[in-house]
Amino acid sequence: IEAGNGEDIDMLMEPLHAADIADFLEQIEPHERRDLLEIWKGGLDGEILSEIEDNVREEILGYLTPQELTEAVRELESDDVVDLVEYLDEDQQEAVLELLGPMDRVAVEKALAYPEESAGRLMQVETVRAPQHWTVGEMIDFLRAHPDELPDQFYHVILVDPRMKPVGNVTLGRLMSSRRDVKLFDIKEEMFTTIPAEQDEGEVAYAFNQYHLISAPVVDEDGRLVGVITIDDAMIVLAEENAEDLLRLAGVGENTVNDRVVTTTRQRFPWLAVNLVTAILASLVISLFEDVIAGLVALAVLMPIVASMGGNAGTQSLTVAVRAIATKDLTGSNVLRVIRREVLVGLINGLIFAVVMGIIGILWFGEPLLGVVIAAAMVINLVIAGLAGTVIPVVLEKLGIDPALASGAFVTTVTDVVGFFAFLGLAAVVLL
Amino acid sequence: IEAGNGEDIDMLMEPLHAADIADFLEQIEPHERRDLLEIWKGGLDGEILSEIEDNVREEILGYLTPQELTEAVRELESDDVVDLVEYLDEDQQEAVLELLGPMDRVAVEKALAYPEESAGRLMQVETVRAPQHWTVGEMIDFLRAHPDELPDQFYHVILVDPRMKPVGNVTLGRLMSSRRDVKLFDIKEEMFTTIPAEQDEGEVAYAFNQYHLISAPVVDEDGRLVGVITIDDAMIVLAEENAEDLLRLAGVGENTVNDRVVTTTRQRFPWLAVNLVTAILASLVISLFEDVIAGLVALAVLMPIVASMGGNAGTQSLTVAVRAIATKDLTGSNVLRVIRREVLVGLINGLIFAVVMGIIGILWFGEPLLGVVIAAAMVINLVIAGLAGTVIPVVLEKLGIDPALASGAFVTTVTDVVGFFAFLGLAAVVLL
Numbered sequence: 001i002e003a004g005n006g007e008d009i010d011m012l013m014e015p016l017h018a019a020d021i022a023d024f025l026e027q028i029e030p031h032e033r034r035d036l037l038e039i040w041k042g043g044l045d046g047e048i049l050s051e052i053e054d055n056v057r058e059e060i061l062g063y064l065t066p067q068e069l070t071e072a073v074r075e076l077e078s079d080d081v082v083d084l085v086e087y088l089d090e091d092q093q094e095a096v097l098e099l100l101g102p103m104d105r106v107a108v109e110k111a112l113a114y115p116e117e118s119a120g121r122l123m124q125v126e127t128v129r130a131p132q133h134w135t136v137g138e139m140i141d142f143l144r145a146h147p148d149e150l151p152d153q154f155y156h157v158i159l160v161d162p163r164m165k166p167v168g169n170v171t172l173g174r175l176m177s178s179r180r181d182v183k184l185f186d187i188k189e190e191m192f193t194t195i196p197a198e199q200d201e202g203e204v205a206y207a208f209n210q211y212h213l214i215s216a217p218v219v220d221e222d223g224r225l226v227g228v229i230t231i232d233d234a235m236i237v238l239a240e241e242n243a244e245d246l247l248r249l250a251g252v253g254e255n256t257v258n259d260r261v262v263t264t265t266r267q268r269f270p271w272l273a274v275n276l277v278t279a280i281l282a283s284l285v286i287s288l289f290e291d292v293i294a295g296l297v298a299l300a301v302l303m304p305i306v307a308s309m310g311g312n313a314g315t316q317s318l319t320v321a322v323r324a325i326a327t328k329d330l331t332g333s334n335v336l337r338v339i340r341r342e343v344l345v346g347l348i349n350g351l352i353f354a355v356v357m358g359i360i361g362i363l364w365f366g367e368p369l370l371g372v373v374i375a376a377a378m379v380i381n382l383v384i385a386g387l388a389g390t391v392i393p394v395v396l397e398k399l400g401i402d403p404a405l406a407s408g409a410f411v412t413t414v415t416d417v418v419g420f421f422a423f424l425g426l427a428a429v430v431l432l
Numbered sequence: 433i434e435a436g437n438g439e440d441i442d443m444l445m446e447p448l449h450a451a452d453i454a455d456f457l458e459q460i461e462p463h464e465r466r467d468l469l470e471i472w473k474g475g476l477d478g479e480i481l482s483e484i485e486d487n488v489r490e491e492i493l494g495y496l497t498p499q500e501l502t503e504a505v506r507e508l509e510s511d512d513v514v515d516l517v518e519y520l521d522e523d524q525q526e527a528v529l530e531l532l533g534p535m536d537r538v539a540v541e542k543a544l545a546y547p548e549e550s551a552g553r554l555m556q557v558e559t560v561r562a563p564q565h566w567t568v569g570e571m572i573d574f575l576r577a578h579p580d581e582l583p584d585q586f587y588h589v590i591l592v593d594p595r596m597k598p599v600g601n602v603t604l605g606r607l608m609s610s611r612r613d614v615k616l617f618d619i620k621e622e623m624f625t626t627i628p629a630e631q632d633e634g635e636v637a638y639a640f641n642q643y644h645l646i647s648a649p650v651v652d653e654d655g656r657l658v659g660v661i662t663i664d665d666a667m668i669v670l671a672e673e674n675a676e677d678l679l680r681l682a683g684v685g686e687n688t689v690n691d692r693v694v695t696t697t698r699q700r701f702p703w704l705a706v707n708l709v710t711a712i713l714a715s716l717v718i719s720l721f722e723d724v725i726a727g728l729v730a731l732a733v734l735m736p737i738v739a740s741m742g743g744n745a746g747t748q749s750l751t752v753a754v755r756a757i758a759t760k761d762l763t764g765s766n767v768l769r770v771i772r773r774e775v776l777v778g779l780i781n782g783l784i785f786a787v788v789m790g791i792i793g794i795l796w797f798g799e800p801l802l803g804v805v806i807a808a809a810m811v812i813n814l815v816i817a818g819l820a821g822t823v824i825p826v827v828l829e830k831l832g833i834d835p836a837l838a839s840g841a842f843v844t845t846v847t848d849v850v851g852f853f854a855f856l857g858l859a860a861v862v863l864l
Contacts, residue, residue: 017623019642027766128605143609153646154605155587172604173560173586177575191449209671210451212664214585232644235667239641242674243755249678250751251744257756257770264773265780268748272781275744276788279737287733293725300732301719304739304848305711312683312707316700319682323675324689334459338689341696348697349704356708416736 009040022051026258030059037063044068046076049084056258058087066095074100077151078107079124079233086112086121110226119204120197122237123218123227126151130184132159132167137180139170153230155215159184164224166217168192194219197226201237206328208234245326248404249319251275274409282307282416289424292432298365299427302374306423309353310381310415317342317389318407325397326404339390346386350379373430377423381415388414441472454483458690462491469495476500478508481516488690490519498527506532509583510539511556511665518544518553542658551636552629554669555650555659558583562616564591564599569612571602585662587647591616596656598649600624626651629658633669638760640666677758680836681751683707706841714739714848721856724864730797731859734806738855741785742813742847749774749821750839757829758836771822778818782811805862809855813847820846 013021025033025048037044037060044064049057049072061069061084073081073096081100085093085108097105107125114120128150130139139157143150156169168188178187193211195204195218207213208231218227247255251271255264286293286303293300321338324330330338358375362368392410393403445453457465457480469476469492476496481489481504493501493516505513505528513532517525517540529537539557546552560582562571571589575582588601600620610619625643627636627650639645640663650659679687683703687696718725718735725732753770756762762770790807794800824842825835 017643019644023761026761027763029769140608143605144611147609150605150609152605153603155646171585172608173575173582173584176572176604176608177579177582179576209667211449212451214587214664231663231667232646235641235663235670238667239670239674242671242678243759246674246678246681246755247751249682250747252748252752255748255752257752257762257766257773259773261773261776261780265777268745268777269781269784271748272741272744272785275741276737276785279740280792282740283733283737286736290729290733293732294729297722297726297732300725300729300735301715301722303732304718304736304852305708305715307736308711308714308844308848309704309707312704313700315682316684316687316703319679320684320687320689323678327675329455329458330689331459334689337461341689341691341693344693345697345700348693349701352701353704353708360712416740420736 009036010043013040013043018045018047019051021048022053025060026053026056030260033059034063044072046073046080046084049073050076050080053256053258054087055256055260055263057084061088061092066092066099070096070099074104077124077126078104078111078227079122081108082111082121086116114197117201118197119195119199119201119218119229120227122201122204122233123195123197123229124151125227127158127217127225127228128154128156129158129160129166129225130170132161132185134184135180136175136178136182136184136187139175139184140180153232154228155230156189156228157184158217158225158228159188160225166192166194166219166225169215169217171214194223195229196221202241204229205234205238205241209238241326245322245404248402249322249408251408271409275412278409278413278416281413282420285417285420286424289420289428292424292428295432296370296427298367298370299424302361302370303420303423305357306374306377306381307416307419309378310385310419311412313346313349313382314385314389314411314415315408317346317386318393318403318411321390321393322403322407325393330394335390335394339387342386342390343383344386346382346384347379350382353382354378367431369430370427373426374423376426377419380422381419384418385411385415441468442475445472445475450477450479451483453480454485457492458485458488462692465491466495476504478505478512478516481505482508482512485688485690486519487688487692487695489516493520493524498524498531502528502531506536509556509558510536510543510659511554513540514543514553518548546629549633550629551627551631551633551650551661552659554633554636554665555627555629555661556583557659559590559649559657559660560586560588561590561592561598561657562602564593564617566616567612568607568610568614568616568619571607571616572612585664586660587662588621588660589616590649590657590660591620592657598624598626598651598657601647601649603646626655627661628653634673636661637666637670637673641670673758677754677836680834681754681840683840703841707844710841710845710848713845714852717849717852718856721852721860724856724860727864728802728859730799730802731856734793734802735852735855737789738806738809738813739848739851741810742817742851743844745778745781745814746817746821746843746847747840749778749818750825750835750843753822753825754835754839757825762826767822767826771819774818774822775815776818778814778816779811782814785814786810799863801862802859805858806855808858809851812854813851816850817843817847 085096158166159168161167170184170188174187193216195216197218197220215228215230217225220226253267255267354375357378358371361371361374388411393407396403396406590598591600593599602616602620606619625648627648629650629652647660647662649657652658685699687699786807789810790803793806794803820843825839828835828838
């Protein structure tokens with residue numbers, strides 16, 4: 001295929017959806033990508049570029065001249081253009097903006113003035129709006145008169161007052177099924193929410209999901225209409241935010257399988273470094289008890305079990321807590337109840353595993369007291385795991401630190417330290 | 433508030449969105465919930481019930497008679513009714529179905545005939561469709577003549593052939609901005625996807641997200657139109673699937689902060705039990721080297737560091753791999769490249785931390801060879817972590833086992849066993 005010519009590739013790509021072409025471009029080797037684009041640059045359109053993930057897109061944009069890029073983005077709506085140019089360096093950005101038509105340029109520049117990851121960057125400036133006193137007939141005539149200025153997809157007509165403040169949404173379904181003389185104001189939807197342009201895109205996605213919005217007008221600080229966000233954009237943000245939480249919990253920033261070795265190594269390093277520090281802390285606890293271990297090596301054999309069970313129970317609690325914080329299900333009103341529940345769950349599971357592990361300890365090493373020690377340490381550590389797994393994310397959130405990112409290190413430090421200390425400390429008291 | 437009467441509560445609840453009332457009901461204590469509903473049962477409507485999470489909803493449904501429930505669901509569309517009744521026990525389900533109108537009953541029964549978590553359960557049977565030969569004018573007249581039969585929200589008119597097979601979608605925007613004499617067939621969308629009713633809802637959500645669908649017709653095995661799925665339903669499924677992956681990776685089934693202690697304990701238990709087995713496996717490896725540890729207790733102090741670093745690196749790799757499998761970014765075509773990358777990343781980070789840890793080992797214990805041993809073990813374990821963290825989820829997926837659920841246990845077993853074995857084994861050879 002690589003040896004073939006542009007037309008062959010065109011034929012292969014033609015039946016594919018832009019999103020699938022993007023996936024294909026992501027999954028081939030970088031040098032294959034370069035060779036392919038060498039002969040097939042013209043086939044790239046804005047839609048494909050929009051679908052490609054950031055790091056690969058950056059690489060591809062490097063192969064394109066500003067003219068080629070402008071050609072590709074001309075058909076896109078303003079939010080997609082913003083999405084493409086926001087990560088270009090300033091020179092490239094300027095070059096592309098100059099080549100856009102003046103209308104588009106103003107729209108894109110306006111959006112770029114809003115902070116990154118805000119509603120202003122997410123919205124499209126193309127809106128379908130009407131004065132609130134219009135009738136169904138006037139609206140339909142207006143739409144028929146301006147078919148070329150309408151966005152590809154729109155779901156509501158936004159009613160605005162004379163100062164351009166949105167006052168309501170009319171769904172296209174209601175509009176179409178109403179008689180021409182009905183006033184738009186009389187068929188507007190009951191629920192109506194506007195989104196401030198400065199709002200964080202995560203909050204926007206939450207609102208769409210919580211209130212089942214389809215599209216919502218975006219307003220500036222004076223409450224005037226500046227754009228509209230639609231559910232498909234919110235869905236993408238929601239999926240991204242969920243992925244971020246997942247990856248952050250595992251200590252891998254925004255890593256994808258298509259990142260390069262250097263990038264990946266650098267992204268994984270900080271979390272491993274944090275883990276090294278916490279592991280050394282745990283080792284320091286162990287070193288307090290070197291004499292005890294020297295006296296009974298079985299302790300060294302069994303101690304990782306207590307720490308590992310605590311670490312797992314802590315991760316369970318913290319994952320549920322981080323998730324609940326993200327979905328606003330863990331709030332001031334139920335935090336005490338959740339903590340109480342986690343501690344109780346830790347206690348019950350701790351007791352069960354204490355019995356199991358106590359028996360194993362006795363059978364394995366023939367030392368009843370060793371069984372008692374490991375059982376007691378297990379209960380202590382699972383209770384602490386439930387407590388730390390909930391309290392730590394809640395406190396981090398209160399301090400303005402992302403709980404998904406930082407909770408893991410703290411919680412496992414606590415369960416390692418407590419696990420080793422409880423087990424070896426009890427052993428020192430009881431066995432020696 | 434609890435002491436107050438129904439009207440006071442009505443006043444407090446009135447300005448709230450159904451989703452927020454649902455959140456409120458989830459977050460109060462069970463006995464508060466019972467007392468509140470005692471006096472405010474009439475205020476519950478189907479929309480609120482739809483928003484409440486499963487376990488709390490089950491509790492609330494227990495307080496309602498079939499009549500009250502039927503009253504509440506009457507206003508809902510078929511997909512939401514299905515969502516409410518599908519988890520009732522058979523007697524209750526039958527009682528509610530009998531009280532529904534015959535049209536609604538047939539629709540709900542049809543949907544219930546599809547497997548759980550399939551497109552058939554997710555879809556609403558209320559569709560807006562038109563014969564493919566209709567014009568814009570005919571369509572608008574039809575919609576105006578039947579305003580009461582239209583779903584609350586719809587985004588497309590589905591064109592069907594005489595055998596009710598969908599042949600295309602017309603967006604309402606195109607419909608409204610076209611002249612009355614234009615044929616619907618001529619303004620249908622370029623991209624058109626139908627969804628088989630048997631398809632898993634996760635696949636449906638993936639398709640909506642990948643292809644930016646807004647609504648898509650659902651077809652039976654003969655390709656005939658049976659319903660429609662809209663993006664808001666797909667968004668809910670997508671959020672649920674993402675949450676499931678996150679929770680499964682941490683070994684907590686479908687746990688939420690509102691579950692009860694018994695439920696939570698039972699859900700967390702299996703994963704902890706698996707972890708106990710793997711921890712014991714690791715301990716067995718350690719016990720092979722009891723003599724070595726007895727000879728040099730410093731080994732017991734340092735060995736958890738090697739295992740912990742491997743566990744963390746493995747979790748990083750497996751999280752990225754599980755995520756990529758879920759989003760179909762990790763496929764046959766790039767799996768070898770991803771494995772190579774993960775191994776390389778493990779090697780580079782392993783070498784860096786080996787140097788750091790080697791120096792710490794020497795400084796701490798004044799024993800150069802101990803530094804060399806821990807450094808070598810670190811490199812080995814981080815390379816194995818990268819390999820296992822990618823290969824294990826890929827293999828599990830191939831075997832039809834959910835990688836999110838099972839990878840963690842396997843990967844940490846590998847990194848624990850390899851970590852302890854490499855460190856203690858090398859120590860036995862080099863130091864004694």
